[in-house]
Amino acid sequence: MSTPELHWFKSSYSSSNEPGDCVEVATTPALVYVRDSKTSGAARLTVTPAAWTDFLEGTVVTS
Structure with a gap:
């Protein structure tokens, strides 16, 4: 089974003009x-879409 080409994006809360601390x-x-x-070449976390949705629903964003 081949790995699909991944299209990475970062949060809109991340600064777009610095690499900074973001996922x-x-x-x-x-x-x-x-x-x-x-460290984009390092290990990555892989989860199911359902687990990701649960994570996002449990995350509180503050400014």
């Missing part, structure tokens, strides 16, 4: 991939 996400129908933007 990047790539989605496929079967999996959601999460990585650290500063």
Whole structure:
């Protein structure tokens, strides 16, 4: 089974003009991939879309 080409994006809350401290996400129908933007070649977290949705629903964003 081949790995699909992933299209990474970062949160709209992240600064767009600095690499900074942020995570990047790539989605496929079967999996959601999460990585650290500063070490994009390092290990990444892989979860199901349902688990990612649960995580996001449990996350509180404050400004």
